[in-house]
Amino acid sequence: MKKVSRQDFIFQSGILAAAALLSPIHSYTKEMDQIKVGVIGCGKVSQAYLPHLLKSPAVELVSVCDIVPERVYETAEKHTIPHQYDNIEAMLEGAPFDILVNLTDMQEHGRLNRQALEKGRHVWSEKPLANSYREGRSLLDLARAKGLKLWSAPVVVNSPQFAFMSRTIQDGKLGKIAAAHGHYGHRGPSWSAFFYEKGGGSLPDLGVYNLSTLTGLLGPAKSVIAMTSIVTEQRTTGNKGEIEVEAEDNAMVLMEHANGTLSHVQSGFNYFDPYGHEGTGQNRPTISIWGTKANMSLIGYDWAPFGVELATLDNRETVRYETDAGSYLWEEGASVVSESLYSNSEPIINCEHALHVLEIIEAARESQETGRRISLTSTFPYPLV
């Protein structure tokens, strides 16, 4: 069978995507010299990732791994994935693959990402990419030393709505930007305890989306001041029953950006939300930015946006723009970076940005512990779009 060259891929993947609407995808994927993917963590989020990966013409799903063996076998059977493992060591020594997609508990990410990099694998990690900024930085150093790539969720910067907002800001249409706000919360995950254990919390699980969006739009933060708390002290979880909550489930973070711009993010696991965990039907702003010449809001959550509203000095009536998300989906990250490896191109998503957001989360915790304002050291290429 004829293989498709990497250069041709950029052009042909559009045709393949169109053809895939008419015919079974597998008949196309077999013809290509694909990126081999291994997925670790067969829990809830894998149910969104795997179908997206299977649709990508650039991806060959080689293996799945989970420490709960029945999850591995059920997942492998459902998606016809040939190799199954119940520990990362066996996975890394087993059927060869190019990139590890890490969908495990937050506290496991740093350790597993390091093991994969040490064994020469690129890594796509669910957020956060490590348990601390320092650990994350050392992972990126390791990746670079080995000529490997490391990326982390979320992919909010990939949406057309983010691009519209970024271009509007870069074009100066908002004038001087003074203030911005983001919020995201629900009543908390029920299936796994790790969200509430040390190293978990609403900031790395939920606040991370707004922090990525606002730093992506306004530029790196210079300092952070924050308060966090625990509102619900005990939770009943699917895998460990009744537990004591150790990580914050309520957070308020203030960021100082360049030129006097201040922004605020709030996240929590105690927010009643009529739109639920999925945010389906959410039609109100969750991100708002105020400048001297205009204000702009993102409608719906930043991980699943429905449009951008803009009111300006010249046109005071609020107008809704960019109501189509195109092919953007929050679960696309592993497919998008695999496609970038395949076509030897740089995706918009950037590991330095993910590290900056990790430093903000750590600084927010330090600010709560010490009552101090915390200066940040990291930065990232800005603007992203």
Ligand SMILES: NC(=O)c1ccc[n+]([C@@H]2O[C@H](COP(=O)([O-])OP(=O)(O)OC[C@H]3O[C@@H](n4cnc5c(N)ncnc54)[C@H](O)[C@@H]3O)[C@@H](O)[C@H]2O)c1
């Ligand atoms: N569930 C969602 O809607 C959602 C959405 C976006 C991002 N995320 C993120 O995805 C990650 C996973 O969340 P989830 O909801 O799927 O959790 P989950 O508990 O449903 O799944 C995690 C899986 O990882 C496995 N695991 C843990 N340690 C492991 C190890 N050392 N080796 C192999 N497998 C291991 C667990 O057995 C479990 O099956 C988290 O970082 C979360 O923040 C979740």
